[in-house]
Amino acid sequence: MKTLIIYSSKTGNTKKVAYGIYEGLKDEYDLSIEDMDNIKDLSLLDDYDTLLVGFWIDKGTANSSAKKFIKNIKNKNIALFATLGADPSSKHGQDVIKNMNKLADKSNKLIEVGIYNGLVDPKLLEKLKTKPPLFLPKPILNKMISAGEKSREPNEEDMNDAIARFSKALKKVS
Structure with a gap:
């Protein structure tokens, strides 16, 4: 099973989490990683069974370019992760989780959602x-x-949670 980690990062927080997941799981899974801004042709996604898509939160949901990107993903196993300037366990953080759960097209199988601290x-x-x-x-x-x-910024605790969370999610679809 080939998996692509895709991220959108404004200040480096989401990139840090994306690479933390990549480094933590690359020996266990067939992973690639790509900055969302570098993907000009969505047919690239055809080579992958599962996508882990990361983004920064803006106004309670994915930043606009990430939201548009996610809406164009079809018929994939998909997991979403985000970085948030507020406490992820706050009411705002819980509202963000609800919003994230609504982002992916219904043709996809949403396998996991996680939010992490961001400066x-x-x-x-x-x-x-x-x-x-x-x-x-x-x-x-x-x-x-x-x-x-x-x-x-995301710390070691955030990285460990992301690695464990997405490893478990990938095991479900392997």
């Missing part, structure tokens, strides 16, 4: 502090800033 882009955090969007209510803005200040 919020310091430029975005500074922008929220100095030039907040006018449409954003103050309490929500303050929550976003607070979560951003507490955010962190």
Whole structure:
């Protein structure tokens, strides 16, 4: 069974998780890894039985290019992973999981979903502090800033969870 890990990463968090999964599982499974931005022809996906697709979270769901990419995947075993600037175990994190479960086309078999910590882009955090969007209510803005200040890069615990989670998922479809 050939598996492709595909990722979309803005600040390096999702790339770090993708490569953590790859390094942790490459000796056990037939894996390849690719940056989503480098995939110009979706026919490349025809060579793979299973896709592990990673992305960063924007407004509670996959970033727009990843969302579009995922919608175009058909008839595959698919697993999704994401990085999030808020605590993955928070209510927002749980809402993100629900949204992730709705991303893949119904022709796919969704085998696993996981979210991991991601450090919020310091430029975005500074922008929220100095030039907040006018449409954003103050309490929500303050929550976003607070979560951003507490955010962190994916760590060893995140990597170990991702490796275990996706190894178990791949075993199910092997």
